Amino acid sequence: MKSGFVTLIGRPNVGKSTLMNALIGERIAITSNKAQTTRHRIETVYTDERGQIIFLDTPGIHKAKNRLGDYMVGVATESISEVDLVLWLIEPSDRFGEGEDLVRAFLKAGHKPVVLVINKTDTADKATIAACREAFAREYDFADVIEVSALKGENVGRLLQLLYDRLPEGPLFYDEDTLTDQSMRMLAAEFIREKALRYLSDEVPHGIAVEIEAYHELRDGAADIEAAIICEKESHKGIVIGKGGATIKKIGTEARQEIEKLAGGKINLKLFVKVRKDWRNDPAFLKSIGYSKRS
Numbered sequence: 001m002k003s004g005f006v007t008l009i010g011r012p013n014v015g016k017s018t019l020m021n022a023l024i025g026e027r028i029a030i031t032s033n034k035a036q037t038t039r040h041r042i043e044t045v046y047t048d049e050r051g052q053i054i055f056l057d058t059p060g061i062h063k064a065k066n067r068l069g070d071y072m073v074g075v076a077t078e079s080i081s082e083v084d085l086v087l088w089l090i091e092p093s094d095r096f097g098e099g100e101d102l103v104r105a106f107l108k109a110g111h112k113p114v115v116l117v118i119n120k121t122d123t124a125d126k127a128t129i130a131a132c133r134e135a136f137a138r139e140y141d142f143a144d145v146i147e148v149s150a151l152k153g154e155n156v157g158r159l160l161q162l163l164y165d166r167l168p169e170g171p172l173f174y175d176e177d178t179l180t181d182q183s184m185r186m187l188a189a190e191f192i193r194e195k196a197l198r199y200l201s202d203e204v205p206h207g208i209a210v211e212i213e214a215y216h217e218l219r220d221g222a223a224d225i226e227a228a229i230i231c232e233k234e235s236h237k238g239i240v241i242g243k244g245g246a247t248i249k250k251i252g253t254e255a256r257q258e259i260e261k262l263a264g265g266k267i268n269l270k271l272f273v274k275v276r277k278d279w280r281n282d283p284a285f286l287k288s289i290g291y292s293k294r295s
Helices: 016-024 067-082 097-111 126-137 156-166 182-199 234-241 245-262 283-288
Strands: 002-010 042-048 049-057 085-090 114-118 146-147 209-217 224-232 267-275
Touching: 002 016, 002 067, 002 097, 002 234, 016 042, 016 049, 016 085, 016 156, 049 156, 067 097, 067 234, 067 283, 085 097, 114 126, 114 156, 126 146, 146 156, 182 224, 182 245, 182 267, 224 234, 224 245, 234 245, 245 267
Parallel strands: 002 049, 002 085, 085 114, 114 146, 224 267
Antiparallel strands: 042 049, 209 224
């Protein structure tokens, strides 16, 4: 049996969460076309007859502009020291620039084997992919390089086998039916935020958070949930609510459907909107909604 920990590292919006979902075959991590969608470190577990792989999905590495950004970059970089193998995700169109140099510095300090994963290969031709591969190979000594399309599922099985080939022998760290270390309370907040990202304009998403104010578990996966969408400005509150409450209603309906799929029971979801100015720089509030480093 092989077992071990693998972290997914890269700049924002390169498809880390989409790839992790594809690898485990379940939609646990939220995804969107907005940068910095992932804010927490999320562990997911893949188990089969070959062994067990624990994946760590992390926020994109970027230059932080507030305390939330500091937390996100810290989560991503600290995960490197805790794993057996690192997957560095890039896009075929990427060239080695300032952002990649920042990622490389963290990886070199971590002293862990790194597999370069060129994602989104369905969006580029072979010549572009080959040029990208060569450019990055000149800049870092990778343990391996693989090309995938997480969205299309291309080469995902081959990547899994590559990971098993490189991981050490060891016991199962989780029960075979475990999918994630995240509680349903945390997952509910993330699904609400994902739907908010889908329907809100570009100036709002980075300034929103979701606070679960009440989560009452009932029978057979059912639950009553009350949640607040937190925004930073009064002007954003009306955008979140939408004309006649249309936007928040769409957010709530689609989030409830996603939560029900994962929980396996009927969910009664009530959403509110609250304004909390500059919450991204408030350490106490960040900690209260889960943005605090593990001890």
